[in-house]
Amino acid sequence: MGQDDWIELTSGEIPFAAIAAWVVRPGCGAVDIFCGTAREQSDDRPRVERLEYEAYEPFVVPKMTEIALEARRRWPQVGRLALVHRVGPVLIGEASVLIAASTPHRSESFDVVHWCIDTLKATVPIWKREIWGGGADWGLHAQELSQVADAPGPDR
Protein backbone atom coordinates (compact mmCIF):
# COMPACT_ATOMS: atom_id res chain seq x y z
CA MET A 1 0.00 0.00 0.00
CA GLY A 2 1.51 3.31 -1.06
CA GLN A 3 1.52 6.47 1.05
CA ASP A 4 -1.21 7.82 -1.20
CA ASP A 5 -3.63 4.99 -0.33
CA TRP A 6 -5.52 4.81 2.99
CA ILE A 7 -6.93 1.30 3.26
CA GLU A 8 -8.38 0.09 6.54
CA LEU A 9 -10.82 -2.25 8.25
CA THR A 10 -11.79 -0.75 11.60
CA SER A 11 -14.03 -1.61 14.53
CA GLY A 12 -14.13 2.07 15.55
CA GLU A 13 -15.85 5.04 13.91
CA ILE A 14 -14.49 5.97 10.48
CA PRO A 15 -12.31 9.11 10.87
CA PHE A 16 -14.18 11.16 8.26
CA ALA A 17 -12.58 14.54 9.01
CA ALA A 18 -9.05 13.14 9.06
CA ILE A 19 -9.56 11.39 5.71
CA ALA A 20 -11.21 14.48 4.17
CA ALA A 21 -8.12 16.52 5.08
CA TRP A 22 -5.62 13.82 4.07
CA VAL A 23 -7.12 13.18 0.61
CA VAL A 24 -6.48 16.73 -0.67
CA ARG A 25 -3.46 17.09 -3.01
CA PRO A 26 -1.94 20.26 -4.50
CA GLY A 27 -2.27 18.89 -8.04
CA CYS A 28 -5.89 17.85 -7.57
CA GLY A 29 -8.81 20.24 -7.95
CA ALA A 30 -11.50 17.73 -6.98
CA VAL A 31 -12.26 15.56 -3.96
CA ASP A 32 -15.18 13.17 -3.97
CA ILE A 33 -16.18 11.33 -0.79
CA PHE A 34 -18.84 8.62 -0.58
CA CYS A 35 -20.15 7.39 2.76
CA GLY A 36 -22.52 4.47 3.21
CA THR A 37 -24.46 4.98 6.45
CA ALA A 38 -26.57 2.57 8.49
CA ARG A 39 -30.26 3.04 7.55
CA GLU A 40 -33.19 2.50 9.90
CA GLN A 41 -35.31 0.48 7.48
CA SER A 42 -34.52 -2.25 4.98
CA ASP A 43 -37.33 -3.33 2.64
CA ASP A 44 -39.83 -5.10 4.95
CA ARG A 45 -37.63 -4.78 8.03
CA PRO A 46 -38.84 -1.69 9.91
CA ARG A 47 -37.05 -0.08 12.82
CA VAL A 48 -33.61 -1.49 12.15
CA GLU A 49 -31.68 -0.88 15.38
CA ARG A 50 -28.16 -1.57 14.23
CA LEU A 51 -26.03 -3.42 11.73
CA GLU A 52 -23.32 -5.91 12.50
CA TYR A 53 -20.62 -6.53 9.94
CA GLU A 54 -18.75 -9.82 9.81
CA ALA A 55 -15.60 -10.10 7.72
CA TYR A 56 -13.08 -12.67 6.58
CA GLU A 57 -10.65 -10.30 8.22
CA PRO A 58 -7.20 -11.36 6.91
CA PHE A 59 -8.39 -10.85 3.33
CA VAL A 60 -10.32 -7.56 3.56
CA VAL A 61 -7.38 -5.16 3.34
CA PRO A 62 -5.69 -7.23 0.59
CA LYS A 63 -8.92 -7.15 -1.47
CA MET A 64 -9.40 -3.41 -0.92
CA THR A 65 -5.72 -2.89 -1.89
CA GLU A 66 -6.40 -4.81 -5.09
CA ILE A 67 -9.35 -2.48 -5.77
CA ALA A 68 -7.12 0.57 -5.21
CA LEU A 69 -4.47 -0.80 -7.60
CA GLU A 70 -7.05 -1.54 -10.27
CA ALA A 71 -8.66 1.90 -9.77
CA ARG A 72 -5.27 3.55 -10.29
CA ARG A 73 -4.71 1.46 -13.42
CA ARG A 74 -8.07 2.61 -14.82
CA TRP A 75 -7.74 6.22 -13.59
CA PRO A 76 -3.99 7.00 -13.50
CA GLN A 77 -4.74 10.64 -12.63
CA VAL A 78 -5.94 9.72 -9.10
CA GLY A 79 -3.98 11.58 -6.41
CA ARG A 80 -5.00 10.02 -3.09
CA LEU A 81 -7.48 7.23 -2.54
CA ALA A 82 -9.13 5.95 0.65
CA LEU A 83 -11.18 2.78 1.15
CA VAL A 84 -12.28 2.23 4.75
CA HIS A 85 -14.85 -0.29 6.03
CA ARG A 86 -16.27 -1.03 9.48
CA VAL A 87 -16.46 -4.43 11.14
CA GLY A 88 -18.63 -5.26 14.18
CA PRO A 89 -21.67 -3.23 15.33
CA VAL A 90 -22.62 -0.02 13.48
CA LEU A 91 -25.40 2.20 14.87
CA ILE A 92 -28.06 3.91 12.72
CA GLY A 93 -26.59 7.02 11.12
CA GLU A 94 -22.98 5.93 11.51
CA ALA A 95 -20.85 5.37 8.42
CA SER A 96 -20.18 1.72 7.59
CA VAL A 97 -18.00 2.47 4.58
CA LEU A 98 -16.13 5.45 3.14
CA ILE A 99 -14.51 5.90 -0.27
CA ALA A 100 -12.57 9.10 -1.01
CA ALA A 101 -10.53 10.14 -4.02
CA SER A 102 -8.75 13.25 -5.21
CA THR A 103 -8.24 13.87 -8.94
CA PRO A 104 -7.28 16.87 -11.10
CA HIS A 105 -10.88 17.41 -12.31
CA ARG A 106 -14.32 16.56 -10.90
CA SER A 107 -15.62 14.14 -13.50
CA GLU A 108 -13.04 11.39 -12.85
CA SER A 109 -13.37 11.80 -9.07
CA PHE A 110 -17.06 10.85 -9.32
CA ASP A 111 -16.23 7.96 -11.67
CA VAL A 112 -13.46 6.41 -9.60
CA VAL A 113 -15.39 6.62 -6.32
CA HIS A 114 -18.50 5.13 -7.95
CA TRP A 115 -16.44 2.28 -9.42
CA CYS A 116 -14.67 1.63 -6.11
CA ILE A 117 -17.88 1.33 -4.05
CA ASP A 118 -19.59 -0.88 -6.64
CA THR A 119 -16.52 -3.11 -6.85
CA LEU A 120 -16.08 -3.26 -3.07
CA LYS A 121 -19.67 -4.45 -2.65
CA ALA A 122 -19.08 -7.30 -5.11
CA THR A 123 -15.55 -8.44 -4.24
CA VAL A 124 -14.72 -7.89 -0.55
CA PRO A 125 -15.58 -10.74 1.88
CA ILE A 126 -17.88 -8.83 4.25
CA TRP A 127 -21.41 -9.74 5.41
CA LYS A 128 -23.97 -7.37 6.92
CA ARG A 129 -26.41 -8.55 9.57
CA GLU A 130 -29.46 -6.36 10.25
CA ILE A 131 -30.98 -6.31 13.74
CA TRP A 132 -34.50 -4.86 13.76
CA GLY A 133 -37.56 -4.64 16.02
CA GLY A 134 -38.64 -8.27 15.43
CA GLY A 135 -35.64 -10.16 14.32
CA ALA A 136 -32.18 -10.34 12.88
CA ASP A 137 -30.97 -11.63 9.55
CA TRP A 138 -28.31 -11.18 6.91
CA GLY A 139 -28.53 -8.23 4.54
CA LEU A 140 -30.87 -8.35 1.55
CA HIS A 141 -29.50 -7.84 -1.97
CA ALA A 142 -26.28 -9.76 -1.31
CA GLN A 143 -24.15 -10.42 -4.40
CA GLU A 144 -22.29 -13.58 -5.32
CA LEU A 145 -18.63 -12.84 -4.69
CA SER A 146 -16.64 -11.89 -7.79
CA GLN A 147 -13.01 -10.97 -8.51
CA VAL A 148 -11.69 -7.40 -8.82
CA ALA A 149 -10.21 -8.08 -12.28
CA ASP A 150 -13.71 -9.02 -13.51
CA ALA A 151 -15.36 -5.83 -12.22
CA PRO A 152 -17.29 -4.07 -14.99
CA GLY A 153 -16.64 -0.46 -15.83
CA PRO A 154 -14.47 1.66 -18.11
CA ASP A 155 -11.29 0.23 -19.65
CA ARG A 156 -12.11 -3.30 -18.68
Place this chain on the structure above:
Amino acid sequence: MFFGPARDATGTRATLVEGRTVGDVVAATVERYGEELARLLPTCRVWLNGDPTTPETPVGQKDEVALLPPVSGG
Protein backbone atom coordinates in the same frame (compact mmCIF):
# COMPACT_ATOMS: atom_id res chain seq x y z
CA MET B 1 -14.09 -21.38 7.61
CA PHE B 2 -17.74 -20.29 7.46
CA PHE B 3 -19.15 -16.79 7.16
CA GLY B 4 -22.55 -15.08 7.16
CA PRO B 5 -25.41 -17.48 6.38
CA ALA B 6 -22.94 -20.39 6.11
CA ARG B 7 -21.86 -19.75 9.71
CA ASP B 8 -25.54 -19.86 10.75
CA ALA B 9 -26.02 -23.13 8.87
CA THR B 10 -23.08 -24.80 10.62
CA GLY B 11 -23.27 -23.02 13.99
CA THR B 12 -19.53 -22.49 13.91
CA ARG B 13 -16.89 -20.28 12.36
CA ALA B 14 -14.31 -22.97 11.72
CA THR B 15 -13.86 -26.72 11.87
CA LEU B 16 -11.31 -29.37 10.96
CA VAL B 17 -12.19 -31.54 7.96
CA GLU B 18 -10.07 -34.20 6.29
CA GLY B 19 -9.74 -34.67 2.56
CA ARG B 20 -7.21 -34.89 -0.27
CA THR B 21 -8.70 -32.10 -2.37
CA VAL B 22 -10.81 -28.98 -1.96
CA GLY B 23 -13.75 -30.94 -3.42
CA ASP B 24 -13.31 -33.71 -0.80
CA VAL B 25 -13.25 -31.16 2.01
CA VAL B 26 -16.38 -29.38 0.77
CA ALA B 27 -18.25 -32.68 0.31
CA ALA B 28 -17.27 -33.89 3.78
CA THR B 29 -18.36 -30.56 5.25
CA VAL B 30 -21.77 -30.70 3.60
CA GLU B 31 -22.19 -34.28 4.79
CA ARG B 32 -21.38 -33.20 8.34
CA TYR B 33 -23.66 -30.15 8.49
CA GLY B 34 -26.52 -31.24 6.24
CA GLU B 35 -29.33 -29.77 4.21
CA GLU B 36 -29.10 -26.07 5.12
CA LEU B 37 -25.46 -25.84 4.08
CA ALA B 38 -26.13 -27.92 0.95
CA ARG B 39 -28.81 -25.39 -0.10
CA LEU B 40 -26.38 -22.48 0.31
CA LEU B 41 -23.50 -24.14 -1.49
CA PRO B 42 -24.44 -23.27 -5.11
CA THR B 43 -24.28 -19.55 -4.23
CA CYS B 44 -20.99 -19.82 -2.32
CA ARG B 45 -17.49 -19.14 -3.58
CA VAL B 46 -14.77 -21.46 -2.30
CA TRP B 47 -11.37 -20.00 -1.40
CA LEU B 48 -8.18 -21.80 -0.47
CA ASN B 49 -5.92 -19.69 1.79
CA GLY B 50 -7.56 -16.50 0.53
CA ASP B 51 -7.67 -17.23 -3.19
CA PRO B 52 -10.32 -18.71 -5.48
CA THR B 53 -9.73 -22.40 -6.03
CA THR B 54 -11.08 -25.47 -7.85
CA PRO B 55 -12.44 -28.79 -6.53
CA GLU B 56 -9.43 -30.69 -7.92
CA THR B 57 -6.84 -28.63 -6.01
CA PRO B 58 -4.96 -30.77 -3.44
CA VAL B 59 -5.02 -29.69 0.21
CA GLY B 60 -2.75 -30.36 3.18
CA GLN B 61 -3.04 -30.16 6.94
CA LYS B 62 -2.39 -26.43 7.26
CA ASP B 63 -4.61 -25.29 4.40
CA GLU B 64 -7.68 -23.17 5.05
CA VAL B 65 -10.78 -23.71 2.90
CA ALA B 66 -13.46 -21.01 3.20
CA LEU B 67 -17.12 -21.09 2.09
CA LEU B 68 -18.15 -17.55 1.16
CA PRO B 69 -21.89 -16.91 0.64
CA PRO B 70 -23.03 -13.86 -1.35
CA VAL B 71 -21.45 -10.77 0.19
CA SER B 72 -23.18 -7.66 1.53
CA GLY B 73 -20.51 -5.17 2.49
CA GLY B 74 -20.88 -1.44 1.98
